[in-house]
Amino acid sequence: MASVRVRKLVKKFDQTVAVNQMDLEVEDGEFMVFLGPSGCGKTTTLRCIAGLELPDGGEILIDERPVTNLPPADRDIAFVFQSFSLYPHMTVRENLAFPLRAVRTPQNVIDERVAAAARSLHIEKLLDRRPNKLSGGEMQRVTIGRAIVRRPKVFLMDEPLSALDAKLRTEMRAEIKRLQSDLGATTIYVTHDQLEAMSMGDKIAIMFGGLLQQIGTPTEVYDNPRNLFVAGFIGSPAMNTLPCHRAGNLLNILPSADSGDGKVVVLPVAPEAEARFGSAPEGKDLILGVRPEDIALAREPKPDFLPAEVYIVEPLGSEKIISLRIGGHVVKARTPPTFPATQGETLFARIDQSRAHLFDAATEESLTCR
């Protein structure tokens, strides 16, 4: 197993810059997830690491060895494609054996490794079928099996679960994570699904517009988003954002332009947040970011609680998402499923300021990120 280092990676397609000065380090045995919306450069970065694309600038090292311009075959990596890309005319067994046959591995070694891979992926019964007789989940297992028989230095996976249905995706998520920790294999995993990223990754690299936005453990990127993009991309429902100004010890939440009564909602800065919010410039356009679970609701008025009208109630079974209107803005709050609420009534909401964030509205950078 090995580390992967990417330094100042640049990749252009015609005039479009797909990856712009990317710097990344993946440690030995780490499960790294590249996360971002489509077109953010995550797949391109992965394909550059694999050697399927040649970069226009920068350097790639696998196991401290520069591989920037080597063909994929010489990098000792395995790649799991989004489209499965199983060889349609070969049985599962032949598909699994293909990477070994390509380098003339002795037949007994092939048999042994194929059997081992099939065992760990529970596909022993499928070995003599062809890909068109497999379900999506089974195909995905075979694809992963084809990667692990190689025993490569690094696993690269390009959205491997995106073609599966929701239930299967959850199952495979856990299974891939388990497999990765069993093998202790350095893995880079590309996805646009933040839930997948959060649940699987040791670290998450969030990308947007060809730029690395933030890299860190799932908890770090969730609790301390560096900018509005990361804050909005991770978490579901997304973080609530409220435009505001700071005036001394008060946060003035500006009313939404198109609805509400046009009145400024005044939020006094709580003592536990003074240290974090105090550095925010006064009079500048700011954005207050609050996660849905950081809004406490009460049915009766209480100190520090703002009145808010219930706009929509979404019972999800394990929890209830209640959309409220505060200053005309729709704010989502996560509550226990038993919390009673009906559309149209007025509730009282308190923002947990110790976990809230302030962003500069112009630069979108976080002012509270440590």
Add this chain to the structure above:
Amino acid sequence: MAIETSSTMTRATAAPDARTGGGKGTGMSDRAVANLFLLPTILLLVAMNLFPLFWSLYLSFTEYRADGNAAPTWIGNANYGEMLSRPLVWQSFTTTAGFVLLAVLLQLFVGFGLALLLNRQFRLKGIVTTLFLLPMMLSSVVVGLFWKFLLDTNFGLFNYLLGQVGLMDPKNPINWIDQKHALWAVVLADTWMWAPFIMLIALAGLQSVPPTLYEAASVDRASEWFRFRYITLPVIAPLLMVALLFRTLDSFKMFDLAWIMTESGSTVETVSIQVYREALRNWNTGKACALAYIVLLVIIGLTNLYLLLMAKVRGESHPDATPLFAGFADSGFGRLTQRAVPWVLGGFLAAGAFAAGGVSLLLAVGLIGLFCASLFYVPARVRNVLAYVGLTLALVAYLFPLAWIVLTSLKPFNLVNVLPPPVLFTPTLENYAELVNPSTSSAKDFPGQLLGSLVVGVVSTTLALVLGTMAAYAFSRFKIKAKNDALFFILSTRMLPPVVVVVPIYLMFRSLGLLNTHAGLILLYTTVNVAFATWLMKGFTDDVPPEYEEAALLDRYTRLQAFRKTTLPLIVPGMAATAVFCFLTAWNEYAFAYFLSGAKALTAPPSITASIGAGAIEWNRIAARAVVFLIPAAVFTFLMRKHLLRGMTFGAIKGR
């Protein structure tokens, strides 16, 4: 589930319609529409294909001479016995088999090679590909004449070039139409004409391989050769099987090129020529029918062999037909046969190649193969350069006969046979002027024959298109009993060699007074084309989602109105493509036009060859006629280049 919902909804909407009564009416039932749309096509095919087949089956058991007045007398299987014991018949089968083996093998090599060369991104790729495809859209008459001219013993450019490079003694030129060389001459022309067909299909196959398969393989450390051997070849094998099937059947019925290039088939007497001679020259009608039936059986056998092989390689792109021995294929013995077939065929091929060209041919093929294989181990950049060089050479070689005929048509008669060919000469349009303002009697007929070709082509195309579109719609949208069998029947009528049905059709036409009439040819070409149009249009109709029509039905349109307002406008482009293919088939057709017309041809193709007589051949005049005749084909080829793949495979392969 979906079907249930739609049918209940149809019923729900039909009810208020019935109540409103007089206004619109509910129109015909789906069954009535299906019958109305299918019946004309089926009737035509039964009358023009099935009936003649049964008639000739009967005649094959009788003693009958169509030029005499005696009624057929039943003589049992004597005709079959006689035909099978006649050495000439066996010889013609051997000739045909040799021709099929050589031509198909060469076409496979050349076509596949061209496809590999073309399978890369470069500017003008579309144009270059289309230029390669041009020959197969031309009439076999024109192709046969070109090559006859190029291979002429004394004045042919081919022999001249051979002499120049020292491969032939100029004092002792090769006679390309003698017993020893004629087969090769026809094979050469046929390969030039049809290798592009294999190329077209192979190219589609190469482009259909998902690029991620190659990426996966390159990550898996597979070498270039390994990728070709274990990914490219297996993935395109089913498509190549389709191509080989089409080519084998077509080569097996070879008539035109052999007839035109070798003085009425004197040195390349294929089975088709044999049947024709027996039927319409010797007038041994019963015997000819017996021979035709033997040919038919061989063709059915060949078809099923291929279907069996295709089932083995298990592609998704084979036509919707199951081989006759599908059950047999799964039995133990069947599997054994399947495994043995490629080896046996390979053995035959090797033996045939050996018989035809000896050790040197096998060695040459082996060397070329080795050279091609070694290309996989040179760096990609070198290979690319080599590919472009190869492509340029191939293009020049391919277009040369076409350029030569155009040049010849611009030469005055005294320059035609001058070798070495003058590089600079004053082009003259007198050969073309001759067409408009004819001086000889045979030339006087040509404008009329060209017009005849046009009329026959346009009318038969229109009829076939209307019938085919209707039948295709019925097949595509309605549940029809034995649908696959019906479709297979329709396809198989198109595969029939002309000579198999020529006797009964000749007799039918004679008794109906259709011999040597435009109406007769129109009827015949409509029959030939309707099968093709049905298959092609079914593909195009299948592409239109039935939901549009269902929506219209819910909006209380009748089935016919819904068809006219929703589906029909969307298949018009498909109809245009189909029309072009039908028209070119009729325009280029030679064999039937030759069989069924009298002393004076009705259409252009037979008349172009008819001008070859004794004495000095005026190649410049012939070239001018050929050029005029091939212009529509060339223009349509360029217009239709996106649909060529689909058209040439009866819609079996859709392409992009």
